[in-house]
Amino acid sequence: MSGHLVLEDHFANGKHPLERAFDRRNLFPWLQRSMRPFPDPRANYKELVSEKKSGKCVVYVHVPFCANHCLFCGFYRDRSAEEAMRDYTDHLVQEIEMDPVKNRVDTVHAVYLGGGTPSALSAQDLQRVIRALRQNLPLAPDCEITVEGRVAGFDLEKVDACFDVGVNRISVGVQAFDTQLRRRFGRKADQEGVLEFLSALSTRNKAAIVCDLIFGLPGQTMQGWQDDVRLCSQLGLDGVDLYCLTVHDKGPLAMSIEKGALPTQAPLSEMAQMYQAGLEIIEQAGWRHLNQAHWAANTRERNLYNQLVKAGADCIAYGSGAGGLLDGQRYVVDGDRISYQKRIANGEKPLAMMLPAARHHHARDLIMGSLEGGRLDLNELERCTAPGLIEALYPLFEQWQQAGLLSLSGTVAVLKTPGWFWHCNLVGSLFELIGVFIDGNKAEKPRFAFTEKGKKYA
Template identity: 35%
Template sequence: MNLELDNLDIIGRHTPDPLRFAFEKKKGAHAGGVAKPVSPDLVQSTLTSAFSGSGEKTPRCLYIHIPFCRVRCTYCNFFQYASSSQLIDRYFAALKKELLWKASMPWSQDYPFQAVYIGGGTPTDLSAEQIKELAQLVRRHFPLTPDCEFTLEGRINRFDDQKFESALEGGINRFSFGVQSFDTKVRRSAKRLNDGDEVLERLQHFVSYNSAPIVIDLLYGLPHQTLDTWANDLELYLESGANGVDLYQLIEMQNLPMGRLVAQGKLPEPANTQTKASMFQMGVEFMAKHHQTRLSVNHWSSGNRERSIYNSLAKTSAQVMPLGAGAGGTVNGISSMQYRDMDKYIAAGEANEFAAAMAFHRSPNAHIESIIKAAFDRGVLSANALPKGMFERLQPLFQAWKKNGLVELSSGYLSLTLAGQFWSVTLAQNLIQVVSSNQAQPHNKKITQAA
């Protein structure tokens, strides 16, 4: 097995400070494998076949995309359309049509869904009536497990009590708010609406309902965000009473508003990798000090109500049915990304066609890739989870990572150190690359990266 042990991009640097210097920077938001594109003229028939069969009895999730935002955040790569009631109404009608159409297919009814996630964009820009109707349609037309986690993502801005209560009435049982920071200066520079104290007050208000878990995202590495402001963000998470928190690092992507503003001298540089590593360490130590339960390398809960089912499944092993413009997912071994363009999305629905801009056949190593992604998201890989003998064949690579301070090895388990947790996506991507290169199928001549 070629483990690329002379490749520093794979094994990392040998340094006294692997947390900050093992690699140059994080490779991406998520680890991914290789997939073979479906010929454009076969996309419709391939997806029809995928949805017509019963498929594997593996975890299933439903993802619904709402591609509207009132304002584009400076760091966001997902912005599609500015919110307007007329455009949202037009989109919502098309989304309901797609929902009912896909719900009627054999695959959709064959096995229950463990999690539903309404994301965006800003789903809370829907009206109270639309939020309730969308949730009710899902519950009425899809088989859901009795304990199905049903999440509505959004922001505090203009999410009033009527919308919150309508969501609860529709069957939403989890709310995820993208706070990013409680510091008003940091928030304003990132084009986040509402001052930090208002965000805190509204979160505490929603928590006081005691009707569903309230979870927040905090982002570290933003312009104007110092170690002190980050420490205060962590304290305010506790003060908010939220049931859980995700700590995400800012990923520097090209052609985003933030990059242009920095180049123009209108924003200071965001934090470098070393500072973000320090922020990650602060977050991990803070959560341990305050006895928060760790659900993954980036997610914690404050009690037993938060489960983070969708995040743990969708990033790793689950099949995910996509609904809406810009949504992506995998059904019966076929991955697809739906049109981001509103007119193309609506036209596909009117023609009773899949709104897929592209589709891919599952990688031959998809099962192993899912095991790796799930393990590194949890922070531990078991020898028993991999095909027989693979853990042993990978030992030279694992030993190199151990020497570089990224992992520990004990009794058939590889566990990530603090440094390894910070670089977990990079390590998972590297392991997938090594496994894929050693098990590559010679007939797969054309491959592409798939998230």
């Protein structure tokens, strides 16, 4: 191969591997490529779905409604309204029924209803969506079916309606248990209400119950964070996500901080320490570390959708604003709900755009999926790239080992706690270096990264 690898640009700071391994934290390495969308996404989509395809496949269904806009959320689109949600469900079911992608699919291994807040839909509409998926797609007998929700508005009638149509995983966006902190960021239920709801879900014993927690929130203390993680480990849940706060540029949280209505977010060094503290608490409780942000208390929790998506599995997308992936080609469904519904009514798959597959996307998928799970086999990576890659990259992995990010066992790299925290930086570096090694050209520089202050870099 003709590419010359300048590994020093990707070395980590070994003096402070957890807090300051790199100058800034890389957030979305899989999106960091400048690609021109296909001029006619419908033609490309039609070609992709025309032939049967075997292999791992998941489904993402987007519900763009929320009762209110929480300050930290970058996904808010539409305020919940009963008539609008019922009308949206009508069109969503129609999209599922008419989408020719069902002719391509061999088996669906996981379904995820995200948003927004899917639990904002009525019990009847939730059932309509799940039934449409079951009737139109070949779901595996053990297909993981997740409904994402929040405590407010997710009554037990809806919960039982989900169980009745085969939902076997519920992910609850708790974010924080402390009532004062929850109120500050727009969460309606207090701590007592959250605990009562999670207890009711767990005692039903019909599905994997998972909750999300966020660290680095403005005003959140280390003690408060540790208390939240400990509480989570005592509730009889099946899984937990520990997410690092992302401040979305010009979002409501960023604006509140800028105006002085809220304190600044925790600096990156503190968030790294919070991640380590959370990891230690949850693992001392006996939970398994499934991937970068997720832990399982038992074998019922698989977190299958997230793991398969990160590894590049085909992802069928339904709903306004949903994103999908077919043969490495990313596509987005029309994010304007009214436009989306009009196009559905006209019998059209309402695509907003489709991007070509990234170069060497199979290698990128292997890197992303493997490091998301904490382990990368360099022999396997070389087999799907080019001879000589291990020899070219090994000095970088040795430096990362010396810096405390990972350990090496022959040609297998296993992440340590700092490596888990900075895993997207490692992924981004490998994406770039593989491009250089194979193509002999400088790979694309990251387009989205954040410093401790949350400022974007181009």
